[in-house]
Amino acid sequence: MRREYTREALTEADVDADPVVQFGRWFEQAEQAGLLEPTAMTLATATPDGRPSARMVLLRGFDERGFCFYTNHESRKGVELAANPRAALVFWWGELERQVRIEGPVAPTSRAESEAYFHSRPSGSQLSAAASPQSRVIQDRAVLERRVAELAMVGRDRTRVALVMDARGGAFTADVSELSAALDQLRAQDINLRVVFLEASDEVLIRRFEATRRRHPVGGEGVAESIALERDLLRELRADADLVVDTSDLNVHELRAKILGAFADEAAGLLITVTSFGFKYGLPLDADMVVDVRFLPNPHWVPELRPLPGTDPAVRDYVLAQDGTGLFMARLEALLEVALPGYVQEGKQYLTVAIGCTGGKHRSVVLAEELAGWLTDKGYRAHVAHRDVERE
Numbered sequence: 186m187r188r189e190y191t192r193e194a195l196t197e198a199d200v201d202a203d204p205v206v207q208f209g210r211w212f213e214q215a216e217q218a219g220l221l222e223p224t225a226m227t228l229a230t231a232t233p234d235g236r237p238s239a240r241m242v243l244l245r246g247f248d249e250r251g252f253c254f255y256t257n258h259e260s261r262k263g264v265e266l267a268a269n270p271r272a273a274l275v276f277w278w279g280e281l282e283r284q285v286r287i288e289g290p291v292a293p294t295s296r297a298e299s300e301a302y303f304h305s306r307p308s309g310s311q312l313s314a315a316a317s318p319q320s321r322v323i324q325d326r327a328v329l330e331r332r333v334a335e336l337a338m339v340g341r342d343r344t345r346v347a348l349v350m351d352a353r354g355g356a357f358t359a360d361v362s363e364l365s366a367a368l369d370q371l372r373a374q375d376i377n378l379r380v381v382f383l384e385a386s387d388e389v390l391i392r393r394f395e396a397t398r399r400r401h402p403v404g405g406e407g408v409a410e411s412i413a414l415e416r417d418l419l420r421e422l423r424a425d426a427d428l429v430v431d432t433s434d435l436n437v438h439e440l441r442a443k444i445l446g447a448f449a450d451e452a453a454g455l456l457i458t459v460t461s462f463g464f465k466y467g468l469p470l471d472a473d474m475v476v477d478v479r480f481l482p483n484p485h486w487v488p489e490l491r492p493l494p495g496t497d498p499a500v501r502d503y504v505l506a507q508d509g510t511g512l513f514m515a516r517l518e519a520l521l522e523v524a525l526p527g528y529v530q531e532g533k534q535y536l537t538v539a540i541g542c543t544g545g546k547h548r549s550v551v552l553a554e555e556l557a558g559w560l561t562d563k564g565y566r567a568h569v570a571h572r573d574v575e576r577e
């Protein structure tokens with residue numbers, strides 16, 4: 186297939202005598218044309234004995250001194266340019282039917298210029314740039330995680346850093362004990378480390394994979410088998426996690442609230458989540474303690490209460506007025522009065538108490554609200570979540 190390039194002719198009279206001025210005009214047009222990445226250019230370098238290599242870099246500025254890009258001195262291009270400081274650049278602005286070729290000597294920018302550029306980058310990019318030796322194969326992902334965490338700790342104004350890992354980090358899923366060892370090393374350096382493990386039910390994971398049409402990174406026979414394999418691989422990590430979050434029923438906003446709730450005020454210690462749920466939809470996977478309140482009369486059978494949620498005062502009054510409710514709650518509170526100081530003493534950061542009724546709409550909702558209120562009155566950090574209240 187051949188494409189005709191007929192947009193514009195180029196005559197000598199059209200171009201400026203100064204190639205940098207001419208480049209400036211064309212570059213402005215490329216920027217205004219809304220191209221995907223007008224600053225992207227191919228940079229070709231060569232070893233002293235003439236072996237060429239090329240890659241994309243981004244133009245960060247240009248003036249009469251030349252064309253500026255930034256890279257790591259230890260990268261392949263950095264090493265080649267140090268030994269043979271000549272390079273060629275090519276811009277290809279396809280939609281404008283235009284390429285620009287530049288050749289010449291290369292010199293490092295001043296230290297002040299490159300530091301100013303480095304500090305202008307988002308802190309995440311600074312960290313990755315410093316942690317990852319460009320162009321070299323790193324031993325494994327765990328080494329990289331450790332290096333990022335170490336660097337994050339020496340940052341001047343950085344006291345917190347989040348690292349995200351998932352099964353796509355191949356190397357660590359093959360041998361998760363490497364990662365556990367890396368985490369232990371960080372703990373040994375007195376770094377206050379929390380491992381948050383995100384998971385979801387098989388059913389929800391399968392649905393998500395089907396919706397995104399992505400292949401499962403673990404690569405078993407089918408999605409279900411890959412999920413089982415992945416659970417197996419990550420079992421040890423999950424067991425050691427400080428917080429396990431089941432995202433099956435969370436939308437992104439709820440997940441955000443949960444993570445914020447867990448980390449907003451870490452120094453304050455134990456954070457208790459009281460969650461209501463319906464047994465008919467299954468147990469919450471992240472519960473530490475499960476309480477069954479199906480022994481109480483069910484407002485579902487009271488026609489005027491049936492459509493109302495447990496947060497409605499009419500349902501609340503009904504549930505609290507039942508014979509067993511007061512005594513049951515008093516006993517539950519007494520139980521927690523024994524357990525909670527123990528959890529705090531043991532340094533537990535997160536506790537999920539799950540209260541279940543049949544559908545998760547009435548009794549469990551009322552009592553979860555009651556318990557969270559009692560915990561707050563007692564001075565604990567507690568929040569309430571209703572997993573199934575909106576289901577029919």
Ligand SMILES: Cc1cc2nc3c(=O)[nH]c(=O)nc-3n(C[C@H](O)[C@H](O)[C@H](O)COP(=O)(O)O)c2cc1C
Nearest residue numbers: 225240241242243254255256257260261262263320
């Ligand atoms: C669009 C695009 C822009 C890039 N910009 C840069 C850049 O500005 N600096 C850089 O060091 N690498 C950049 N890279 C990555 C390089 O192409 C290359 O993979 C990396 O620098 C290692 O190259 P080397 O091993 O030849 O040194 C970019 C890649 C792409 C696809």
